[in-house]
Amino acid sequence: MKEITVKSNIRPYKVYMDNDLNKLYLALSENKIKNTDKFIIITDSKVYSIYKKNIKSFMRKFHYDIFVMDEGEENKSYKTIDRIYKFLIENNCDRNTVLFALGGGIVGDITGYVAATYMRGIRYVSIPTTLLSQVDSSVGGKVAYNLNNVKNVIGTFYDPTFVFISVNFLKTLEEKEFINGLCEVIKYGVIKKQEILKYITDNLKGILELENDKLLHIVKECIKIKSEVVESDYNDLGYRNILNFGHTVGHGIEIDSNHKVSHGIAVALGMLVAIKISEDKLNLNESFYEELETLYKKINIPTTYKVDNRKGFLYSINHDKKMENNKIKFTLLEDINKCLTKIEVDEEEILKAIDKSIGRNF
Ligand SMILES: NC(=O)c1ccc[n+]([C@@H]2O[C@H](COP(=O)([O-])OP(=O)(O)OC[C@H]3O[C@@H](n4cnc5c(N)ncnc54)[C@H](O)[C@@H]3O)[C@@H](O)[C@H]2O)c1
The missing domain is CATH 1.20.1090.10 (Dehydroquinate synthase-like - alpha domain)
Incomplete structure (x- = not known):
């Protein structure tokens, strides 16, 4: 598995790159994320419709729930974030919960913001699925949402526990x-x-x-x-x-x-x-x-x-x-x-x- 360590302001984290999704298990254990932790997958409607079966198969060893947001920039809003907060509370998520951001830059930015703020900060794993999110938004700690049509105007800096990139995701991406x-x-x-x-x-x-x-x-x-x-x-x-x-x-x-x-x-x-x-x-x-x-x-x-x-x-x-x-x-x-x-x-x-x-x- 190829990896690059990003030396962030707070603590270093790794970006793993491999086409075998099963290597994600290794990355989880290397980062001390246990099967017994609770997982919430945050993804968008399009990614979910394509990868529903893969998610089910991959997550069979974990306790997890899924939050599916509507795709599109207009949904990178506080309304979506508010719905996610409520979903986390309803599902008894605590500081041992780990969020998985499975999607493009929008899912990544929204999930990162929620992870930064829910219970003053919980862990999240970034699994970028677009080329833009793989080469750009998944690294750098910028997490944000749009308000009144102003892009990324509310946000903070918050790093994932690690990033896992599989270029196989790009095979289903629109040209x-x-x-x-x-x-x-x-x-x-x-x-x-x-x-x-x-x-x-x-x-x-x-x-x-x-x-x-x-x-x-x-x-x-x-x-x-x-x-x-x-x-x-x-x-x-x-x-x-x-x-x-x-x-x-x-x-x-x-x-x-x-x-x-x-x-x-x-x-x-x-x-x-x-x-x-x-x-x-x-x-x-x-x-x-x-x-x-x-x-x-x-x-x-x-x-x-x-x-x-x-x-x-x-x-x-x-x-x-x-x-x-x-x-x-x-x-x-x-x-x-x-x-x-x-x-x-x-x-x-x-x-x-x-x-x-x-x-x-x-
Ligand atoms: N945080 C940062 O540093 C940073 C940097 C650059 C951009 N961004 C943000 O990223 C966002 C744009 O990200 P994006 O270009 O990834 O857009 P996106 O998240 O909207 O994804 C683009 C489209 O591709 C679909 N998709 C995602 N993965 C797919 C897959 N594997 N197969 C098929 N369809 C798939 C999505 O459902 C969506 O329709 C913007 O909101 C921008 O502000 C953030």
């Missing part, structure tokens, strides 16, 4: 969700490790055909990067901002398109704009833009987006929670894998970069 996650993988290649981009280019067929060894390789590389970044800046006060590369304009695209453009694609487009701004402000070599655009085209990731309402678009960007003092701050690239954070960029510079990048064919 658009896989591509969403792949955009985040590309982001790691841009901000931190160019070899990831080369690996994707050289192994694209195998990756898109979901070959286990290829998937495991990219997941492991991304977890390594995410854990290094988080270890340096757990509370997200500076360096961790590099993970937001592409997210500022990406956020604007998500809002402008009324969420028709998914998060991953929006970030991918946002990265192209951030690269153009980086060329203008930090003299980033122009060849990198073309390299990335070529990779997007091979994967069928869009490279263009039309901004009709520029004022509204900038307004969306301005309302991104990463803003400070009414200035638009970007994470930019000085060179490939060399990020600078909190660089002030004005509206003119953003619009100019959009016209020269994702907006140039309109």
Whole structure:
């Protein structure tokens, strides 16, 4: 079983990676979680419908109950959390209860928040089932829910007892969700490790055909990067901002398109704009833009987006929670894998970069 230890602020925890779900038993015992503990599986309706039988078979040795939340971002709410708290109380859950977060980033964030707050904190095990949650949200301790359409505005930092990743889960993922996650993988290649981009280019067929060894390789590389970044800046006060590369304009695209453009694609487009701004402000070599655009085209990731309402678009960007003092701050690239954070960029510079990048064919 492959494993990476994440040295968090509170205590280190392991991320195990294996395709054999039975290895999860080993991980439980290594982390002193006993068969006699009480388990609550938290999952969403879609994951439950696909994995119902597997859950039953795997959990036959345990005392457990299941809470199934509706899938979708609109359910990442206090209403869901309140229902889970009540479910835990009704099922006599105490401080020996262990929660299993079985699902994508939404289930992970919700379960982590409940674990952090129920009885002042109980254990939870993260079993991420989307590519995005495997390479990103399962590590780093950010747990949160949305309030009044503001994403992740209520939350805290709380780590799982351990993370167990099986890339086999990705076999049932819809293609658009896989591509969403792949955009985040590309982001790691841009901000931190160019070899990831080369690996994707050289192994694209195998990756898109979901070959286990290829998937495991990219997941492991991304977890390594995410854990290094988080270890340096757990509370997200500076360096961790590099993970937001592409997210500022990406956020604007998500809002402008009324969420028709998914998060991953929006970030991918946002990265192209951030690269153009980086060329203008930090003299980033122009060849990198073309390299990335070529990779997007091979994967069928869009490279263009039309901004009709520029004022509204900038307004969306301005309302991104990463803003400070009414200035638009970007994470930019000085060179490939060399990020600078909190660089002030004005509206003119953003619009100019959009016209020269994702907006140039309109
Ligand atoms: N905590 C963090 O650091 C962090 C980082 C990035 C994103 N996030 C959060 O993560 C969320 C997005 O996560 P996501 O992209 O995983 O979305 P998600 O949890 O909504 O999952 C996407 C879809 O895939 C389905 N699904 C999950 N696993 C599946 C499987 N194995 N087979 C088939 N279908 C499956 C889900 O039911 C859902 O419909 C957002 O709420 C975002 O804010 C958190």
